[in-house]
Amino acid sequence: MAVAVKKTAASARLIRFNGAVFLGLLVGGCASENSPRVTTERPMPPMPTMGPMADVTKPKVPESEIAAMALRFASNNDTAGVLRTLDLTTESAERARVSTDLVQTLASQKPALAAEIALALPIGPTRSAAVEIAAASWVQRDADSAIGWSLALSDPVAANLARRAVARELVRDNPRGALGRLQALPTDDRRDDLVAIAAGAWARQDAEGAMSWLREQPDNNLRQRLTSSMAFEIAQVSPSRAIALAETLPPGRDRWLIFSELAQTWVAVDQNAAFAWASKLEAPEARDAAIAGINTGLGVASRRRTSDAALNRESRIRGGRAAYAMSSPLDPPEFTAWLASQSRAMSRDEAILEFVRQRSSQDVVGIRSWLANLTGEPSAQRAREIYFEETLRGSPAAAASWLRSLPNSERSNEMVEKTARQWLQTDPTAAATWLRETNLPAFRQEELIRQAPH
Numbered sequence: 001m002a003v004a005v006k007k008t009a010a011s012a013r014l015i016r017f018n019g020a021v022f023l024g025l026l027v028g029g030c031a032s033e034n035s036p037r038v039t040t041e042r043p044m045p046p047m048p049t050m051g052p053m054a055d056v057t058k059p060k061v062p063e064s065e066i067a068a069m070a071l072r073f074a075s076n077n078d079t080a081g082v083l084r085t086l087d088l089t090t091e092s093a094e095r096a097r098v099s100t101d102l103v104q105t106l107a108s109q110k111p112a113l114a115a116e117i118a119l120a121l122p123i124g125p126t127r128s129a130a131v132e133i134a135a136a137s138w139v140q141r142d143a144d145s146a147i148g149w150s151l152a153l154s155d156p157v158a159a160n161l162a163r164r165a166v167a168r169e170l171v172r173d174n175p176r177g178a179l180g181r182l183q184a185l186p187t188d189d190r191r192d193d194l195v196a197i198a199a200g201a202w203a204r205q206d207a208e209g210a211m212s213w214l215r216e217q218p219d220n221n222l223r224q225r226l227t228s229s230m231a232f233e234i235a236q237v238s239p240s241r242a243i244a245l246a247e248t249l250p251p252g253r254d255r256w257l258i259f260s261e262l263a264q265t266w267v268a269v270d271q272n273a274a275f276a277w278a279s280k281l282e283a284p285e286a287r288d289a290a291i292a293g294i295n296t297g298l299g300v301a302s303r304r305r306t307s308d309a310a311l312n313r314e315s316r317i318r319g320g321r322a323a324y325a326m327s328s329p330l331d332p333p334e335f336t337a338w339l340a341s342q343s344r345a346m347s348r349d350e351a352i353l354e355f356v357r358q359r360s361s362q363d364v365v366g367i368r369s370w371l372a373n374l375t376g377e378p379s380a381q382r383a384r385e386i387y388f389e390e391t392l393r394g395s396p397a398a399a400a401s402w403l404r405s406l407p408n409s410e411r412s413n414e415m416v417e418k419t420a421r422q423w424l425q426t427d428p429t430a431a432a433t434w435l436r437e438t439n440l441p442a443f444r445q446e447e448l449i450r451q452a453p454h
Contacts, residue, residue: 061088067098067426074106074113082117096126096394101423103130104397105430111138115149119158128161129398135165136401143170147182151190159190167198175202176213192222200229207234207241228254235262243277256289263293268336332370334359349379356383360390368402388415396423400434416440417448424452 066088073081082102089095099121106114111134118130138146150166153159170178179198185191203210210230217223227249235242239262246258259281266274278290335355346354352374360367367387374380384406392399399419416438423431428449435445 060090063089063094063098064426066094067101070098070102071105071427074102074110074117077113079113079116079120083120093394097396097426099126100130100133100395101397101427101430103133104395104401105427107134107137108141108433111141112145112149114138115162119153119162123157126394129395131161132165133398133401135162136169139166139169143181147185147194151185151194159193163194163197164201167194167201171198171202171205175206175209179213192225195222196225196229199226200233203230204233204237207238210234211241211245224249224254228258231258232261235265239266239273251283251285256285259286260289260293260296263290264296264336265293265331267294267298268331332366334366335370349377352377352379352383353386356386357390360387368405372405392419392422396426397430399423400431404434404437413440413444417444420445420448421452424448428452 066085069088070082070085073079073085086095086099089098099117103114103118106117114134115131115138118127118134121127121130135146135150138149146166147170150159150162153162170182175198179195179202182191182195182198199210199214202213207230211234214223214226214230217226227245231242231245231249234245235258242258242262246255246262249255249258263274263278266277274290274294278287278294281287281290335351356367356371371380371384371387374383377383388399388402391402396419399415400423403415403419416435417440420431420435420440423434431452432449435448438445
């Protein structure tokens with residue numbers, strides 16, 4: 001019994017002790033910082049170590065896979081999907097090839113979709129080439145729809161690009177009929193714009209025929225616009241005809257702009273004639289415009305008005321660069337300006353080859369048009385070869401399109417085969433279709449198609 005009482009008393013003390021400890025724990029958080037605390041030191045966790053970063057570089061997608069994926073999106077009319085797919089390319093040349101080949105493939109079957117994709121591309125040579133391909137195919141397939149498409153565009157850059165491509169194709173075979181077709185459309189500024197562009201394209205290829213047609217047109221504001229457009233184009237081919245045409249315009253901005261363009265081109269062909277003509281212009285505005293064009297053609301930056309006496313002194317510049325006297329009226333202003341900026345004298349042949357080598361990938365359409373005017377030049381064949389190599393490097397479809405436009409005498413079997421071999425790797429169906437349209441022997445066509453990877 002006594003033992004039991006002792007155990008009970010001990011238990012009571014233990015309960016009281018534990019209660020005090022429990023109470024102390026409850027109020028410990030409110031005690032003064034000077035109050036003694038019991039702390040338990042725990043070891044600090046180890047600092048994380050930095051291992052080598054994982055390689056997160058996006059894997060390169062093969063070009064053939066990108067092309068196939070873009071074509072699938074295009075087949076579903078998903079332009080946004082096409083553009084996302086083109087973003088998978090890692091080089092500008094690769095993107096140019098895939099974009100142009102895609103438009104070329106679509107153009108024969110779905111020209112409207114091809115045009116939509118072409119215009120969605122960033123502004124530059126690839127876009128210009130793609131629009132040209134799409135527009136040419138569309139005009140051949142359905143001219144009225146192509147015309148309507150070009151007229152419906154509201155963005156000025158896109159509209160100008162598309163209308164020029166459509167106009168060039170329209171006037172290629174029957175310019176008078178094409179212009180009659182355009183003039184039959186409802187009259188508005190956009191239609192007049194397309195008529196003027198088409199008239200200019202006709203004047204570039206047949207100045208006499210275009211000027212004969214112009215004389216039949218009523219004397220109104222549209223005729224002045226047609227005259228201006230045609231004179232700009234004829235100035236690249238025949239300065240004397242361009243002067244006569246420009247002088248039919250009333251004095252004002254349009255006439256002065258043509259005088260400036262004319263002088264810029266003429267000074268590269270015959271400096272004496274250009275200076276003599278400019279010095280005889282009586283109207284100060286006309287003379288200033290002509291002198292500004294001469295300065296641009298020579299690469300001379302001038303902000304002041306040059307007097308008639310100063311015109312004679314300008315002839316001293318002529319000896320600086322040997323290529324000036326060897327230029328042609330068919331040369332584009334870009335070539336003349338480039339030539340004036342060169343620090344060393346070059347023969348005409350050297351200048352042509354160097355210009356084509358530098359600019360082919362930047363101005364696919366412009367260089368192509370110029371090459372068509374180089375027939376008979378000693379360097380013409382080599383210039384075409386350089387252009388072909390540069391174009392093929394960027395896009396087999398663009399190279400094929402250009403070869404198709406050449407006469408058989410200027411299109412070698414070697415070029416055809418080289419284009420086919422490269423294009424068959426990325427788009428065998430389109431390449432085979434094009435190849436069978438060429439004059440390459442049938443047995444060789446089939447051989448190339450069989451050898452292509454599938």
